[in-house]
Each structure stands twice: as C-alpha cells, then as structure tokens.
Amino acid sequence: MIVEILATGNEVIDGDVVxxxxxxxxxxxxxxxxxxRFHSVVPDDEGLIAxxxxxxxxxxxxxxxxxxLGPTVDDLTLEVAAKTFGRxxxxxxxxLRRIRGxxxxxxxxxxxxxxxxAWLPKGCTPLPNDVGTAPGAYWVEGRAHLAFFPGVPKELHEMFRRHFLPLVAGLSAGTALARKTLHCFGMPEGQLDQDIRPLLDERRELDGVKLGFRVRFPTIDLRLWCSAEDRATAEARVAAAAQKIYAKVGEGIFGEDEVRLEEVVGRLLLERGKTLATAESCTGGLLASLITDVSGASRYFLEGVVTYSNAAKVRQLGVAPATLTAHGAVSAEVALEMARGIRARSGADFGVGITGIAGPEGGSPEKPVGTVHIAVVHPGGEWEQRFLFPFDRLRFKQLAAAAALDRLRRLMISIG
Amino acid sequence: MIVEILATGNEVIDGDVVxxxxxxxxxxxxxxxxxxRFHSVVPDDEGLIAxxxxxxxxxxxxxxxxxxLGPTVDDLTLEVAAKTFGRxxxxxxxxLRRIRGxxxxxxxxxxxxxxxxAWLPKGCTPLPNDVGTAPGAYWVEGRAHLAFFPGVPKELHEMFRRHFLPLVAGLSAGTALARKTLHCFGMPEGQLDQDIRPLLDERRELDGVKLGFRVRFPTIDLRLWCSAEDRATAEARVAAAAQKIYAKVGEGIFGEDEVRLEEVVGRLLLERGKTLATAESCTGGLLASLITDVSGASRYFLEGVVTYSNAAKVRQLGVAPATLTAHGAVSAEVALEMARGIRARSGADFGVGITGIAGPEGGSPEKPVGTVHIAVVHPGGEWEQRFLFPFDRLRFKQLAAAAALDRLRRLMISIG
Incomplete structure (x- = not known):
C-alpha cells in the first residue's frame, strides 16, 4: 500500500514552518x-491543491x-477536495455541536x-478533533483512501492515532516492518560501503533486508529495514542481517538505534568500575560536555580541565615548560603529558589529553589547521595518535571529541 | 520565477530525517x-526520481x-538526471583533484x-563543495534552471550561498524581500509578546513590516520581514521597525541575524580587553565549549575546569570544605567560591562559577532538579543568582550555560 503525504499551506511552502x-x-x-513513497507540499491555492x-x-x-482545515479564508483544502471529487x-x-461547545x-x-x-464532503467519515476545533475527514476515492488532517501537530497526532489509524490498520495486509540502525565511527562512508557491498544482492538487499547509509556527523548510520508477514519474521531477518554486518565491520559499530557514543563509553566505564578525567585544549570542553550529557555521569566522570593557554597546561596539568618549548603545544608529547597530568591529579583510571588546531587561524605547513593529537593514559598503558580533521571549527571539535570517545571505547573493549 | 524544491532520499521519505x-x-x-511553489520528496528510486x-x-x-550526490550506491540523483536529460x-x-586532495x-x-x-552531466556548471567532497551541478534544461545540491545541510548552505545564488540572482525581477531576526534572551515569549503588541496594527504589522516569534531554545527569535518594489525600500522599512522594537525591548535583544550569544560575549570581552575563565559543575563543560566555538576565543578565554566531584572543587578551585559542608555543593556560596577560585588561579578578569542539579536524579524538596546557582566575579564586584530550569538534562545544560553567557553580556554592557 503506497502512501502519499500532501501538505498544503503557504507557511510550509515559504519555509517559515518545517x-x-x-x-x-x-x-x-x-x-x-x-x-x-511521495511527500508533496503546495501553497494555499485552489488550482494547485486540486x-x-x-x-x-x-x-x-x-x-x-x-x-x-481551519476557520480562515486561506483554509481551502476540504472545499477544494469537495469540488474536485464532486462531493x-x-x-x-x-x-457543529462540538465546535459550539x-x-x-x-x-x-x-x-x-x-x-x-464543520462542513464536510458528502459521504465522508468525519475524524473527530479531540484537542481543537476543525474535524478531519476520510473517504475512499476510486481506489485510493483519502484522509484530511489539521496542520497543528498536536491535533494531527491525536486524530491520526485515535480516529484514523483504526480505520485503515487492516489494509496493510499483514505486512509488518522491522528496523535497526547501526551507528558506525572511525571509517569513511565509502570504506563502509565497500566493506558491505559484497554482502548485497543486485537489488542491494541482504537476504531480503534493505540497507541505507546516513551521515549524522560525526558518525555514520547504517539503516536496516525489512517487511514481512508478521513482526517476528521481520525482526528475525533484520537481526540476521545485522549479524552478517557485525561480522564484517566489527568494532567499527559502536551501538544500535537510539544510543549515543558517549552513553556507550559511560556504560563500559560503569561495567568495569573505572573512572575518567579529561584535559582538553582545542575541543574546549566539548568532550567533557558530551560525557556529562549522560545521566549518571558523575559516577565515573571525576573532572575535566580546558587549558587553552600554555600557562594553564603547566599549572593545571604539570606539563613541562621544556616539552612545550621543544615540541610545541600541539604535539604527541604535550597530549601525553596532559593525559598523564589529569590522570595523576584527579586519581582517575583513564586520563584523556587533546591538543590541536581548530582554526581557522593558527595553522602552519607542518601542523595545518585540523591537526589534533589525542592521548589516553590508563592502567594498561599509554596510547597516542595524530589525526587531521580538515573541517570548520565546530565540526573539527565534534570529530576530535568523538575520536577521543571512540578510542576510550575501543581501549576498554580490548582490555575487557 | 516559480521555484520547485525536490528532495531525494529514503531517509526523508521514511521520516527519519525532517x-x-x-x-x-x-x-x-x-x-x-x-x-x-512546490516541494516534493521521492525515494532513492531511478524511475521515481526521473x-x-x-x-x-x-x-x-x-x-x-x-x-x-554522495559516494554510495543509493546516491543516484545525478546519474538519473544525466539519463533523463540525455547528458x-x-x-x-x-x-576529481579536490576529492583526491x-x-x-x-x-x-x-x-x-x-x-x-566527480562525474557530472555534460555541459553543466559544477558547483564546488567547499566543506565536503561531492560537487553540485547547475544547467539550463529547456526553460528551467536546474541545480543539484548535497543533502548535508552545511554543504548545501555553503554551495548555495557561494556558488549557486550568484548564478541566478539576476533572474528575479520585481519585489524584493528584506528580513531581520532579533535574538532575545532572558524573558518568556508571552512577556515579549505583551511588550511588542502595542506597536502592532490590526493586521499585526508594524508600519507594513510583518512580525513573527520563533522559539529556538534557549533563545527566542523575533523575525521581521517586508516586501517592497526594491531591496533598499524593504530594508529601510525593516530597519525602522527594528528600531521601534529595540526601544521597547532594549537589552533583552542580544544580537541580530546569524550572531550567536557566545560571539556577542566574545566581542564584548575583546572590545574591553578583558579575559575570562570558567568553573563548571552541572553544565559539565558546555559553557567552555560554547565560548570556544567562537574563532579567536583563545584571545580572551584562558581556561576552564569541570569539577564534578567535591574533591575537584576543593583541589582545583580552592573551595573551602567547610563551605561545602555548611551549604552543600549546590549553593550560592559554592558558586561564588568557584568563580573566585578560577579567577584567582587563572588571573582572568572575569571568573564564572556554575553549580546545580541537572537531574534526573539528585533533587530534593529544598533544591529540586533544575536548581542552578550562577556566579560572576569581576574587578567591579560579585554577582550571584539562583535559577530554576525544570527541563530535561540537555536543555537544562543549554539554558544554564546561556544564562551565564547572558549575565556576562549584561555585566559588560553595564560596566561599559
């Protein structure tokens, strides 16, 4: 059963309402x-609506x-529908009684x-509006089921759920939809596509399960969906397809459906009874802010510092002035000393250090804008890596903070 | 010149992306x-796109x-357009060079x-993508001007503004639209409405300029727009209306159009040659992150700390253990000691302290979830206020960080 969703209204056409x-x-x-299958929007114009x-x-x-459906002169939809279909x-x-009341x-x-x-096309089934005044209408026009709803979201939602869906639920002829979203980080979209392509048939399906990519910067979503006669079958197929994708992509997938990367990291820390502290320069507190977006973060996040100036790096973290002079503030050595410093001073199990050049100023040929060093120091050892994220300032920050979270995740998985 | 906006993509059709x-x-x-005049959306399907x-x-x-326009197999749009129009x-x-680079x-x-x-329809004008990989394309097809953009908003926006609009700007004849957005913070929408209502005529216009409110949490936007024969006339009318609104709302308006609150604060600090340091508990680094979203923030932002634990408040900021015991971590006294501590240790002119209960846990009848104390200590004195922001965790953080920024803004305006 193919669905078209048609919105009428100048405010939508003009972009004032999303x-x-x-x-x-x-x-x-x-x-x-x-x-x-189709969404369309047209202005409040009789000819265009018809x-x-x-x-x-x-x-x-x-x-x-x-x-x-409202009371004003530019509320034309049902009037036009009545003329168009001779009702x-x-x-x-x-x-009428409802509206008067x-x-x-x-x-x-x-x-x-x-x-x-309250004037509705002849022979329609009215759809009551439990939270506003304008009723909706439903009827079968030729082979199509046609329904009219108010544009006010709250009124639409109630009318759809309570009065419309029960009328048409039986038409979906037993097909049920199952879906799953796999969140990936640490590889470009093209790489992910290449990894997964061998699994797909010529219709770009995996055993009847459809796949789609979506970039939700800084992560990539891999969406799986499948229709079947019943929900259990659809869900089993999606789960089986997901298993095959896990086998290919492995740790590149950090979570499913609604979960966020910072929640996964929080969960891993809690499971292991470990604590965390952060020392940020170029991400300017974004890493700490993401970590503390998670309810209950105080159980594993001890503290963070944002050391923008060299003086703060020395005083707050004990970075050696000689290291700053010899290697510069944006260097592997300083990232490591930041991570060691915050770990030692806070007493946390994991210490993270991030230093880089968010831009748009401050780059050099050797250390261009987008350069970032991320270090993680933990009981099992020290890890450090240089990345280049040549994006604008805000996306640079997002990507660098996510890279640090992802590294924490992978380290915790590897140490078990 | 009639415009149709056509989106392709299963994620839009399926409702996963608005x-x-x-x-x-x-x-x-x-x-x-x-x-x-028309918006349409179709799935990633060759026949339907054509x-x-x-x-x-x-x-x-x-x-x-x-x-x-992306690299994956379901990115079909330009391929289909090429076939459909024989290009x-x-x-x-x-x-190709850009992408390789x-x-x-x-x-x-x-x-x-x-x-x-990088494969584009023959004879088109490529539209460079300055912030991503996939270029767009523009050409004239019959009587229609046809342009293809990436779906990633940031890439679309840059490409549209820098490379597309200059190509077609000359085609529009007749009426010009001028608009201005005034960003407000620190008063509820109803209050703003009451302040402005006396200025409006029965069509809810101010001297021919239309007004609209839009909540963009945590700020409120007041939008003004006006059409006239030419741009200069339209802009003059909007500017005159804005002046009348400034006279009513005053400092409640923190900026216009694209400007963000953190940019206004940065500009005020730079103008006065002042520096800033932050001590955050419940906002978890969000305030520092917002401040450092602004390019050049290193010229006035010295450092920040995120002291989630009491131990960190004592060690990093010199908060007295006796104050924590007597008043609790969420108190005016602790907020002030945090602000004083970060100011003294960093040597900044302005020190900010924030402590509160983000929830959903940790509230009490006396200090319910949503309670926050914000303190600002500066050469001219000390300021502290208790707020209640009874929202979910993320919105609580946003509102608390914005309230701190807004207070910095008003203090700097008042000290001149």
Missing amino acids: NSNASWLAQRMREAGFEP EALRRAVDRADLVLVTGG PLEAHEES FFERLGRKIGSNQEKQ | NSNASWLAQRMREAGFEP EALRRAVDRADLVLVTGG PLEAHEES FFERLGRKIGSNQEKQ
Whole structure:
C-alpha cells in the first residue's frame, strides 16, 4: 500500500514552518506496515491543491493531507477536495455541536467562519478533533483512501492515532516492518560501503533486508529495514542481517538505534568500575560536555580541565615548560603529558589529553589547521595518535571529541 | 520565477530525517525575490526520481534538487538526471583533484566510489563543495534552471550561498524581500509578546513590516520581514521597525541575524580587553565549549575546569570544605567560591562559577532538579543568582550555560 503525504499551506511552502508533519506521518505509516513513497507540499491555492489531490489519488493507495482545515479564508483544502471529487459540503451536526461547545467553554461567541469547519464532503467519515476545533475527514476515492488532517501537530497526532489509524490498520495486509540502525565511527562512508557491498544482492538487499547509509556527523548510520508477514519474521531477518554486518565491520559499530557514543563509553566505564578525567585544549570542553550529557555521569566522570593557554597546561596539568618549548603545544608529547597530568591529579583510571588546531587561524605547513593529537593514559598503558580533521571549527571539535570517545571505547573493549 | 524544491532520499521519505533543507532553501529563495511553489520528496528510486525531475522542469522555472550526490550506491540523483536529460556523465577534473586532495589530507586512499562523485552531466556548471567532497551541478534544461545540491545541510548552505545564488540572482525581477531576526534572551515569549503588541496594527504589522516569534531554545527569535518594489525600500522599512522594537525591548535583544550569544560575549570581552575563565559543575563543560566555538576565543578565554566531584572543587578551585559542608555543593556560596577560585588561579578578569542539579536524579524538596546557582566575579564586584530550569538534562545544560553567557553580556554592557 503506497502512501502519499500532501501538505498544503503557504507557511510550509515559504519555509517559515518545517514540514515535520510529513516525517511524523511517514514514520507512523511505516510502523503500521505501509510504504511512504511521495511527500508533496503546495501553497494555499485552489488550482494547485486540486491538481495535487488528483495526482495523489492517481499514484497512491493512501493519501494523507495536512493543513487548511481551519476557520480562515486561506483554509481551502476540504472545499477544494469537495469540488474536485464532486462531493458537496454538508453541515456535520455532531462536529457543529462540538465546535459550539468548545467556544461556549471559552466563553466566546462563535462566528460563521468557525462553523465553516464543520462542513464536510458528502459521504465522508468525519475524524473527530479531540484537542481543537476543525474535524478531519476520510473517504475512499476510486481506489485510493483519502484522509484530511489539521496542520497543528498536536491535533494531527491525536486524530491520526485515535480516529484514523483504526480505520485503515487492516489494509496493510499483514505486512509488518522491522528496523535497526547501526551507528558506525572511525571509517569513511565509502570504506563502509565497500566493506558491505559484497554482502548485497543486485537489488542491494541482504537476504531480503534493505540497507541505507546516513551521515549524522560525526558518525555514520547504517539503516536496516525489512517487511514481512508478521513482526517476528521481520525482526528475525533484520537481526540476521545485522549479524552478517557485525561480522564484517566489527568494532567499527559502536551501538544500535537510539544510543549515543558517549552513553556507550559511560556504560563500559560503569561495567568495569573505572573512572575518567579529561584535559582538553582545542575541543574546549566539548568532550567533557558530551560525557556529562549522560545521566549518571558523575559516577565515573571525576573532572575535566580546558587549558587553552600554555600557562594553564603547566599549572593545571604539570606539563613541562621544556616539552612545550621543544615540541610545541600541539604535539604527541604535550597530549601525553596532559593525559598523564589529569590522570595523576584527579586519581582517575583513564586520563584523556587533546591538543590541536581548530582554526581557522593558527595553522602552519607542518601542523595545518585540523591537526589534533589525542592521548589516553590508563592502567594498561599509554596510547597516542595524530589525526587531521580538515573541517570548520565546530565540526573539527565534534570529530576530535568523538575520536577521543571512540578510542576510550575501543581501549576498554580490548582490555575487557 | 516559480521555484520547485525536490528532495531525494529514503531517509526523508521514511521520516527519519525532517526535510529542513526545503524550508531553508524556500526562505533563501524568497529573500532573493523568487516564489517557492512546490516541494516534493521521492525515494532513492531511478524511475521515481526521473519522473519527479521531468515534472519539475515542466512546471517550475527554477528546480533545486537536494540529496543523492554522495559516494554510495543509493546516491543516484545525478546519474538519473544525466539519463533523463540525455547528458552523459563526464569526469570533472577539478572536482576529481579536490576529492583526491581531500583524501590525501586525511591520509586515506580514494576508492572508485569516491571518484564517482566527480562525474557530472555534460555541459553543466559544477558547483564546488567547499566543506565536503561531492560537487553540485547547475544547467539550463529547456526553460528551467536546474541545480543539484548535497543533502548535508552545511554543504548545501555553503554551495548555495557561494556558488549557486550568484548564478541566478539576476533572474528575479520585481519585489524584493528584506528580513531581520532579533535574538532575545532572558524573558518568556508571552512577556515579549505583551511588550511588542502595542506597536502592532490590526493586521499585526508594524508600519507594513510583518512580525513573527520563533522559539529556538534557549533563545527566542523575533523575525521581521517586508516586501517592497526594491531591496533598499524593504530594508529601510525593516530597519525602522527594528528600531521601534529595540526601544521597547532594549537589552533583552542580544544580537541580530546569524550572531550567536557566545560571539556577542566574545566581542564584548575583546572590545574591553578583558579575559575570562570558567568553573563548571552541572553544565559539565558546555559553557567552555560554547565560548570556544567562537574563532579567536583563545584571545580572551584562558581556561576552564569541570569539577564534578567535591574533591575537584576543593583541589582545583580552592573551595573551602567547610563551605561545602555548611551549604552543600549546590549553593550560592559554592558558586561564588568557584568563580573566585578560577579567577584567582587563572588571573582572568572575569571568573564564572556554575553549580546545580541537572537531574534526573539528585533533587530534593529544598533544591529540586533544575536548581542552578550562577556566579560572576569581576574587578567591579560579585554577582550571584539562583535559577530554576525544570527541563530535561540537555536543555537544562543549554539554558544554564546561556544564562551565564547572558549575565556576562549584561555585566559588560553595564560596566561599559
């Protein structure tokens, strides 16, 4: 069952409102076993709405229309639909009573423009609006199921869940959708694609499971989804496909679905009963902030310092002035001394040191903007690496902080 | 000039990504005097992309396509466009060099799927990607101007502004739109609405300039826009309306358009030749991270500490153990001692101390989750205030960090 989601409204067309109704409806329809295939938006214009409605009922099995049900003159949608499909508007008594009651409770007089909302196309099934005034409408037009919803998200959500979905849930003919997202870090998108490609058939599926990539800087999401007769079958197929991908990509996958990298690191620290402290220069506190975004971080995160100046690196972390002179503030040696310093002073098990050049100023041919040294010092040893992240300042910070988190993760996995 | 904005991508169709590119492009095109009339989204499917492209060039004068330019197998957009319009793909040498250079700087080998991104339809004008790998493309197809952009917002924005808009700016005739956004902090939306309402006529306009509110947590944006025959007239009207709003709201407005609160604070510090250091508990480094998001922050930001544990507050900041015992870690006294401590140890002019309860655990009837004390100590005196921000953990951190920045801003304005 193919779904089209059609929004009407100048505020969406003009970009003043982001069309989050479309993504919300698409997610709900997929969960119910339908297949979203088209989203469209048109302005509050009779001709354009009519044309979009005709195209939608022609190419989709289910057409969900949002917006244009309100009391104002530019709320045209149902009026246009009535004309387009030859279903004259009729007053719907129950909706009229609801709207009158709503205004009575507010102590306001109802205007004729408010009553207009209760006029619905002949033969439709009204969809009650439990949190606002304008009712929706549903009917079958040719082979297409057609439904009209308010554009106000809260009203749309309630109407969709309580009154619309029960009407069409049976149409999805038993197909259920299962999905899983694998979050990857530490390899470029192209590399991941090359690793996984041998697993895919010519339809780009893995044993009937579809795959998609999505960059969510600084990580890459690998999305798996599959439809089957029932949920258990769909889920089993997705789980089996995920297993094959784990076998290829291994530790490059740091988590599934809603989890964030900093949560994974927190969990690993808690499981091992280890503590952490951070010493940051170029990431400017972002690493500490990500770590403390996780509820309960105080159980493993002891402290952090942001030592932008050399003086602070010496005083706060005990970095040797000679090291700064000999190697410069952005060097493997200073990163290691920062990590050792914060570890020793805080008493944490893991100490992280980060120093680099966020730019856009401060680069040199030898140490260009984007250069960063990350060090981790822990009971099992010391690790240090130089990276080059040639991005703008904010993305540089994100990538450097994520690289430090990812290294902590891999070290903790390796030490068991 | 009618505009269609077409997005390709399963992640948008499936609702996993909200199509904010469409609203961004619509706003920019309106500013440039064009008229957005259609938004469409189709999945990563050759037939559906081809059909959508043909319809778009048929009904619009300018067609902006986003997504599907990357290196993976589901990045199909330009390939399909090349077939649909009979323009075979050709290697674009400069883009190939750019991509190779990008991977060389990363120290990685380039795969053939990466090079695929540099194959562009014959006769097109390539649109350089200054912040990523995949170039865009622009050409005239029949009567329509057709442009292809990456789906990654940051890459889209740069490419649109620097390379696309100059190519088509001359095409828009007639009305020009001017707009201005005033960023407000420190008052609720309802208060702002009440302050401004007396300025508005019955159409809710101020001398022909339209007004709108938008909450962009943790700040509120007040948007002004106006259309006129030419840009100068439109801009003059918007500027005059903004003046009237400044007269009402005053210091509650911290900046205009693209500026961020942390940039305003940085500018004020630089102008006064002052330096800053931060001591954070519940914000966990977010304040330092925001400050260091601004390029050149090293000229005024000396250092920060994130003292989650009491031990760290004592050792790093010299907070008296007796103060912690008598008042608790979340108290005015501790916030002040943190601010004094970081100021004294770093030698900065302004020291900030923040301590609070981010939750969801750790609250008490006396100090509920969301309680935060913020202190600023500077040459002119000491300031401290208790706030209650009863939001989830991440929004609590954002609001507390913004409140500290806003206080720094107001103090610096008051001391001149």
